[in-house]
Structure formats: C-alpha cells, structure tokens
Amino acid sequence: MDTNFRSERKLSKGVVGLILAFWGLMTILPFLWMFLSSFKSNAEISQMTQNFLPQHWTLMNYKNLFVSGNFGVYLKNTLIITLASFVGLLFNAMAGYGFAKFKFKGKAFLFIAVLSTMMIPGQVTMIPVYLILNQLHLTNTLLGIILPGLVGAFAIFLFRQFMSNISDSIIEAARLDGASEWYIFWHIILPISKPVLAVQGILTFIGGWNAFLWPLIIANDQKYYTLSVGLQLLQGQHTTDYGLQMAGSSFMVIPIIIIFLIFQKYILQGFNVQAEK
Known part of the structure; x- marks a missing residue:
C-alpha cells in the first residue's frame, strides 16, 4: 500500500514538474528569441524562413545602439x-x-x-x-x-x-x-x-x-x-x-x-x- 502510494506521489510530482517545465519554457521562449535575434542582421530577421539561432553572429546592432x-x-x-x-x-x-x-x-x-x-x-x-x-x-x-x-x-x-x-x-x-x-x-x-x-x-x-x-x-x-x-x-x-x-x-x-x-x-x-x- 505504501509502495503504491509513493509511486503515485512520485508520478504526480513528475507530471507536475513536466507541466511547469513546459510552461516555463513557453514563458522564456520569447525573451530567448529576442536576445538571439539581437545578434542577427536585419536582412536575416526579415527573411520569410526564420532560424532560431543566428546564421551569422554579429555585434553591429549593439554597436549601432550606442553610436546612432x-x-x-x-x-x-x-x-x-x-x-x-x-x-x-x-x-x-x-x-x-x-x-x-x-x-x-x-x-x-x-x-x-x-x-x-x-x-x-x-x-x-x-x-x-x-x-x-x-x-x-x-x-x-x-x-x-x-x-x-x-x-x-x-x-x-x-x-x-x-x-x-x-x-x-x-x-x-x-x-x-x-x-x-x-x-x-x-x-x-x-x-x-x-x-x-x-x-x-x-x-x-x-x-x-x-x-x-x-x-x-x-x-x-x-x-x-x-x-x-x-x-x-x-x-x-x-x-x-x-x-x-x-x-x-x-x-x-x-x-x-x-x-x-x-x-x-x-x-x-x-x-x-x-x-x-
């Protein structure tokens, strides 16, 4: 009885953990995409097909941020x-x-x-x-x-x-x-x-x-x-x-x-x- 209870409790914790992890990922995903996009060129961001990671990393956006x-x-x-x-x-x-x-x-x-x-x-x-x-x-x-x-x-x-x-x-x-x-x-x-x-x-x-x-x-x-x-x-x-x-x-x-x-x-x-x- 105790073994079944512990197994069910462990399973419920695992399910809750997965739900929270998925929800957390969905919450942080826009911020992560924003941060990675800051290293992309404007031409790459404007493409019809988007890559999550930059194809060509650049710091020009941050440089222009302080220059212009x-x-x-x-x-x-x-x-x-x-x-x-x-x-x-x-x-x-x-x-x-x-x-x-x-x-x-x-x-x-x-x-x-x-x-x-x-x-x-x-x-x-x-x-x-x-x-x-x-x-x-x-x-x-x-x-x-x-x-x-x-x-x-x-x-x-x-x-x-x-x-x-x-x-x-x-x-x-x-x-x-x-x-x-x-x-x-x-x-x-x-x-x-x-x-x-x-x-x-x-x-x-x-x-x-x-x-x-x-x-x-x-x-x-x-x-x-x-x-x-x-x-x-x-x-x-x-x-x-x-x-x-x-x-x-x-x-x-x-x-x-x-x-x-x-x-x-x-x-x-x-x-x-x-x-x-």
Missing part, C-alpha cells in the same frame, strides 16, 4: 536615476522605522494618510507635481526626474510592517548601553532588515531602470532621456530595423533578469515581513 541610438547618454541618465532611487530607499526605511518604533502625536493619522496615497493613481498627481517643479525651475533636469520618486507609500508600509516585528528589547538594550538613535538604526535595525531591504532594493532598481512616463513628461531634451524613453524613440526612428530594436529591448531586459536571479531568494523572505525576535 545615443544609448550611452540614456544609460548614464538611467544609472544616475537608479542610484538616486537607492537614496530614497534609505528615506523609506527611516520613515518605516519611525512609524514602527517611535510614539508621537498624530502617528496613526499620519500613517493612514500615507497609506491613502496608495489609492490615488500616479497619473492624477502628475500635473500638480509638474507645476510645483516648474515653479522651482526643475523641469527638464535630472533632479526633477529623481525627486518625485524618492519616497513611496508602499515602501514605507513594507518597512513599517517588517520593523514592527523586531523585538523592542533589542533597541532598549542598545539605548541602555548608550547607543544613539542613528547607531541603532544603522548598526542594528538595517542589518536585521536585510530581507526587506533586498526586496525593496529589487523593486527600486526595476522602477528606476524602467522609468518611462515621468521622464518623458518632465524632460524636453534628449540628453535627459532614460533607456525606456530612448527605446521608444528608437522604435519610432528605426521602424524597420528589427535587429536594432531587438538589441535595445535585450539591453533593457537582461540586467533586470540578472538582478532578479541573484536576489530571488530574498523575495519570499521580504514579503513574508517576519523578523526573528
């Missing part, structure tokens, strides 16, 4: 915006720590007010934010692109939920030993919060790397465009150059996949919002 596509400037802007977003990550962590471990007047109301902003679509606030930045003469600048995205309600909520589960006794013991609030935050709270920091770091990187709508609105000069805006511009200027478009799309997607594969083990840990007490 101006992707070097877009990459620099995107990296600056992404790195600046990680400064905002620390601001979010500080706010979450404040809501989690400090008592002050109006704390509950203020936290509800922060959460309520998650219900407002970003498109609604774009015009008021644009007008404010215009009054500050920050339109068509990298600073104007960076500032509105430095803090976010979801990130503050995520940090607050995680840090609320950190034992108060650890913080009190540090205070009794004479540790300052800054020391407690940098040397105790942040190391304990590594899982949620990793998750929010991934989300921050993806948000900065894929920034499209706001940079498109706030920037009038191409020297302030990001990779996403540059890719859209590339598709409009080189409509029939499919190899160049595939190279641009691959250049956008591959870094995100690499970052995700490196830090994927932290995702479930972070969203579980649990901390050891």
Whole structure:
C-alpha cells in the first residue's frame, strides 16, 4: 500500500514538474528569441524562413545602439536615476522605522494618510507635481526626474510592517548601553532588515531602470532621456530595423533578469515581513 502510494506521489510530482517545465519554457521562449535575434542582421530577421539561432553572429546592432541610438547618454541618465532611487530607499526605511518604533502625536493619522496615497493613481498627481517643479525651475533636469520618486507609500508600509516585528528589547538594550538613535538604526535595525531591504532594493532598481512616463513628461531634451524613453524613440526612428530594436529591448531586459536571479531568494523572505525576535 505504501509502495503504491509513493509511486503515485512520485508520478504526480513528475507530471507536475513536466507541466511547469513546459510552461516555463513557453514563458522564456520569447525573451530567448529576442536576445538571439539581437545578434542577427536585419536582412536575416526579415527573411520569410526564420532560424532560431543566428546564421551569422554579429555585434553591429549593439554597436549601432550606442553610436546612432545615443544609448550611452540614456544609460548614464538611467544609472544616475537608479542610484538616486537607492537614496530614497534609505528615506523609506527611516520613515518605516519611525512609524514602527517611535510614539508621537498624530502617528496613526499620519500613517493612514500615507497609506491613502496608495489609492490615488500616479497619473492624477502628475500635473500638480509638474507645476510645483516648474515653479522651482526643475523641469527638464535630472533632479526633477529623481525627486518625485524618492519616497513611496508602499515602501514605507513594507518597512513599517517588517520593523514592527523586531523585538523592542533589542533597541532598549542598545539605548541602555548608550547607543544613539542613528547607531541603532544603522548598526542594528538595517542589518536585521536585510530581507526587506533586498526586496525593496529589487523593486527600486526595476522602477528606476524602467522609468518611462515621468521622464518623458518632465524632460524636453534628449540628453535627459532614460533607456525606456530612448527605446521608444528608437522604435519610432528605426521602424524597420528589427535587429536594432531587438538589441535595445535585450539591453533593457537582461540586467533586470540578472538582478532578479541573484536576489530571488530574498523575495519570499521580504514579503513574508517576519523578523526573528
């Protein structure tokens, strides 16, 4: 009886594994085809009969991406915006720590007010934010692109939920030993919060790397465009150059996949919002 049960269970696991493997292959196939097509010439991509692997491998698409596509400037802007977003990550962590471990007047109301902003679509606030930045003469600048995205309600909520589960006794013991609030935050709270920091770091990187709508609105000069805006511009200027478009799309997607594969083990840990007490 036990032998039959184990055999059936092993068979069911095998069937489920095959289904998941097939589904995973179907999911990754378009990305793989896009990446391989970026090494094909435009003439080869335009052929009626397509080969999955390039017949003649070429790096010209990537070369043209930076020479004629101006992707070097877009990459620099995107990296600056992404790195600046990680400064905002620390601001979010500080706010979450404040809501989690400090008592002050109006704390509950203020936290509800922060959460309520998650219900407002970003498109609604774009015009008021644009007008404010215009009054500050920050339109068509990298600073104007960076500032509105430095803090976010979801990130503050995520940090607050995680840090609320950190034992108060650890913080009190540090205070009794004479540790300052800054020391407690940098040397105790942040190391304990590594899982949620990793998750929010991934989300921050993806948000900065894929920034499209706001940079498109706030920037009038191409020297302030990001990779996403540059890719859209590339598709409009080189409509029939499919190899160049595939190279641009691959250049956008591959870094995100690499970052995700490196830090994927932290995702479930972070969203579980649990901390050891």
